[in-house]
Each structure stands twice: as C-alpha cells, then as structure tokens.
Amino acid sequence: MLDIAAEALHSWSVRAEPFAVATVVSTSGSAPRPAGAAMAVDAAGQAVGSVSGGCVEGAVYELCREVLAGRGPVLEHFGYSRDDAFAVGLTCGGALDVFVQRVVPAEQPEIAAALAATAACEPVALTRVVSGPGHLLGRAMLVRPDREAVGTLDGGDLDRWAANEAGALLSAGVTGLVHHLCGDETVTLLVESQTTAPRLLVFGAVDFAAALTRAGALLGYRVTVCDARPVFATPARFPAAHEVVVDWPHRYLASTPTDARTVVCVLTHDEKFDIPLLTRALRMPLAYVGAMGSRRTHEQRLRLLADAGLPPEQLDRLHSPIGLDLGARTPEETALSIMAEVIAWRNGASGLPLRQLEGPVHRPLMSVV
Missing domain, CATH: 3.40.50.720 (NAD(P)-binding Rossmann-like Domain)
Structure with missing residues (x-):
C-alpha cells in the first residue's frame, strides 16, 4: 500500500474518501511485482497502482470493487493458468497472494497516518493482519523507527510482538510476512517498510x-x-x-x-x-x-x-x-x-543478457516468511 501513498492514497485519505486496496503479500516463481506492490480503487472506480504488471489487474480490480461495496477482507491466490487462455492467471509462470481490504480513513487513523508519513518521506512500517482469526483481518498498526506504535491489533501480546517485529524489519528496510501463534491459530502479518531514499x-x-x-x-x-x-x-x-x-x-x-x-x-x-x-x-x-x-x-x-x-x-x-x-x-x-x-x-545479479541465463526472470527480493 505504501508504494502508492504519494501517488494518490494520501490525497484520498486527506479528503476522507473510502477506497479498496489490494496488496501483494507474497510471491513465488517469476512474479512481476514484489510484496508490498499495490492497486487501489476509489468509489468512482478510479484505479491507481499495479499488482502484476497487467496479468491479473482486471480480476484484482473487480475484487476491489466488491470489497469496496461491502465484501469483507479477502486473501486471494493467483497462479499460472495454462489450460484456459481466458482464465485469470499469471502467464509468466509465477504465483502471488493478494490481500484486499476496504479502507475508511476516518475509521482507520493508523493507516491514514502511515500514508501521510510515507508521502512526507518519513520512515515508517505499516503492519496489517492478512491471515488468521476473522475478527482481526485488516487490522493495522503503524510502527516508527523508535518502535512507537499507532493503532492496535489485539490490544495485548500481539501488539507488543508486532511492534518489535515491524521495528526490526523497518531497520533493515524489508517488506515481508511474519507469523505469530495466538492461542490455537496462527496470525500472519504483512509488514510494509518505507525507508528514506538511498x-x-x-x-x-x-x-x-x-x-x-x-x-x-x-x-x-x-x-x-x-x-x-x-x-x-x-x-x-x-x-x-x-x-x-x-x-x-x-x-x-x-x-x-x-x-x-x-x-x-x-x-x-x-x-x-x-x-x-x-x-x-x-x-x-x-x-x-x-x-x-x-x-x-x-x-x-x-x-x-x-x-x-x-x-x-x-x-x-x-x-x-x-x-x-x-x-x-x-x-x-x-x-x-x-x-x-x-x-x-x-x-547480486550477473549483468549478463537474460537469454543466456536460465530460471525465473524476476529474482526474489529479500523477505521474511
């Protein structure tokens, strides 16, 4: 989400406009966009950003419209589709998981604050629950470099653990998934790190x-x-x-x-x-x-x-x-x-022509799983 904050989301947030945002949470194979890449859709149907470079944009757009209309948060998997030329899939042979949720800035001040900080080029980590107990899905927490947190996930141990994990990933400039066992269920968090420009x-x-x-x-x-x-x-x-x-x-x-x-x-x-x-x-x-x-x-x-x-x-x-x-x-x-x-x-690439190499075209980025 933070990768398109300055592009449009911060201005939507300032105007208190609700929107749906789809964020890549994990990839495998030759997926064209990394974790953290996002597409957002507002109430008028305007779309910004990209999750796949074109392969599944249409399907993700429709998911955003459904979530904006009232459907709950959803984690959707997209993979390679070979049998049906018109099926939704990544023709590049990769796979990605996309989390889609509705954002109402007035009701989610921690997300609004994360968008504002990103637009101002301030380092920040946005942590969201993307898998686990249904009542936690989409909950968010903003974490600053000093590990000060804004917002809450569960009001207890998960908050403290998530703040430390997000602070560590922010220090390394890493976006990725972290997992925490809460009772009998595993909670998966997406931590998006926005650091200052190199x-x-x-x-x-x-x-x-x-x-x-x-x-x-x-x-x-x-x-x-x-x-x-x-x-x-x-x-x-x-x-x-x-x-x-x-x-x-x-x-x-x-x-x-x-x-x-x-x-x-x-x-x-x-x-x-x-x-x-x-x-x-x-x-x-x-x-x-x-x-x-x-x-x-x-x-x-x-x-x-x-x-x-x-x-x-x-x-x-x-x-x-x-x-x-x-x-x-x-x-x-x-x-x-x-x-x-x-x-x-x-x-860590060779600099050689891709036609002389084998394996996925898109190298995996550093991540935490």
Whole structure:
C-alpha cells in the first residue's frame, strides 16, 4: 500500500474518501511485482497502482470493487493458468497472494497516518493482519523507527510482538510476512517498510555527472553532487540533483550521513581529489564505490591507494573502470552503464543478457516468511 501513498492514497485519505486496496503479500516463481506492490480503487472506480504488471489487474480490480461495496477482507491466490487462455492467471509462470481490504480513513487513523508519513518521506512500517482469526483481518498498526506504535491489533501480546517485529524489519528496510501463534491459530502479518531514499553521491561536477544525476533520481535515489570548484558545482548545471555541495570530496564524505545503501561514484579524474576520497570511501560500509577512468588510470589509482595503506580486500571493493560493458560513449549512455552496474551489484545479479541465463526472470527480493 505504501508504494502508492504519494501517488494518490494520501490525497484520498486527506479528503476522507473510502477506497479498496489490494496488496501483494507474497510471491513465488517469476512474479512481476514484489510484496508490498499495490492497486487501489476509489468509489468512482478510479484505479491507481499495479499488482502484476497487467496479468491479473482486471480480476484484482473487480475484487476491489466488491470489497469496496461491502465484501469483507479477502486473501486471494493467483497462479499460472495454462489450460484456459481466458482464465485469470499469471502467464509468466509465477504465483502471488493478494490481500484486499476496504479502507475508511476516518475509521482507520493508523493507516491514514502511515500514508501521510510515507508521502512526507518519513520512515515508517505499516503492519496489517492478512491471515488468521476473522475478527482481526485488516487490522493495522503503524510502527516508527523508535518502535512507537499507532493503532492496535489485539490490544495485548500481539501488539507488543508486532511492534518489535515491524521495528526490526523497518531497520533493515524489508517488506515481508511474519507469523505469530495466538492461542490455537496462527496470525500472519504483512509488514510494509518505507525507508528514506538511498543516497547517490556523485563526486565531480562534470558533464557525465549531469546525466548520472538524472538517471539516479529516476531510479529513486537522493542525489548529491559534490565538487571543490564552485564555478562548476552549481544547481543550474545539475537541476536533477537534490543538492549541490561545494567542498573537498573526502571532507564532505566524512561529514555527511551514509549507510549500507549509499552509492558513491567518483568522476573527477584528478588524483588530488580521487585518492583522499577513495581512501576514505573504501573503508566505509557503503553499497557501491565506483570510479571513472581508463584501465591505465585504474592501475595507477590502485598503486596510490595501496601506498595510502588500503589492503587488497578493500581495493577489491572498487568498481573501476566504472560501469558495465555497454559500449557507452555519450554521457547518457555512460550514466546508464553505471546505474546498470549499481543495480546488478545491489541485487547480486550477473549483468549478463537474460537469454543466456536460465530460471525465473524476476529474482526474489529479500523477505521474511
């Protein structure tokens, strides 16, 4: 649900409009959308979002209309349909479970608060009962990073357990299912985690950086351009960047917040900037550190970094020459090459053409079951 909060749901909630929302709670095989992907339908029949990329959208839309009209919450399974070309199923061969419920913002303030927090880019976890005792289905709780909870599931032990589980998943940035035994019945909760956007730090206010900021912003990164030269590091040259900083790169990296999702791309081609910056970056727990340059430049850079005291295991973290082999020439093509490598590295993928590989096209995302 949170993946379409800013798209429409927050505004529907502010206007106190009831709506039905269908959320993917689990997937298997080559399912096109991950857990947490959602479609919502309002009273006028307007639909936003997607649960399958097109395979079962029509059936899910009708389920939403039924639930909005008064049918209770429902957990529906969709799988591959081969015998009947017109049957509802995923032609990709995967399977997914979708939970559909009616939301009335005035009666469910915890959901309204979760939508508002997500629209404001605040980290939050929304926990909902998607399977278990009928009287609990659809009940929700909002959990913040400090594990403060808004709303209640059962008013007792389940609330305390769910707050701790949701807080842990939020810390890891994970959306998934968790299970808890309540008496003789198992309660299944969907925890949707909404964290702050990962950061892309681009060092070097060059023409390639302008294209890279656009690509990074398109992929959901919060993009910063940093350069020590004020004549080049200007917001006018990098309109897609969220911020442009004039500072020495290594000094800025030491002072700005980073985490295990942060991507660092060094485009300066200048040893006085590159070596102090990479010396620091390769010692930090960052997601990706890449540097632009030829193979000759890379070899020289490795020697200088080794002289600065970096051991082989830290040098091995450097992606240089940066990017995948796409034959890129223009700044835009180079930006695509770089971000393609970032995505492949983040997902543990090979970067090879899919036609050379076997198995599901869509890799399973990290989840908790």
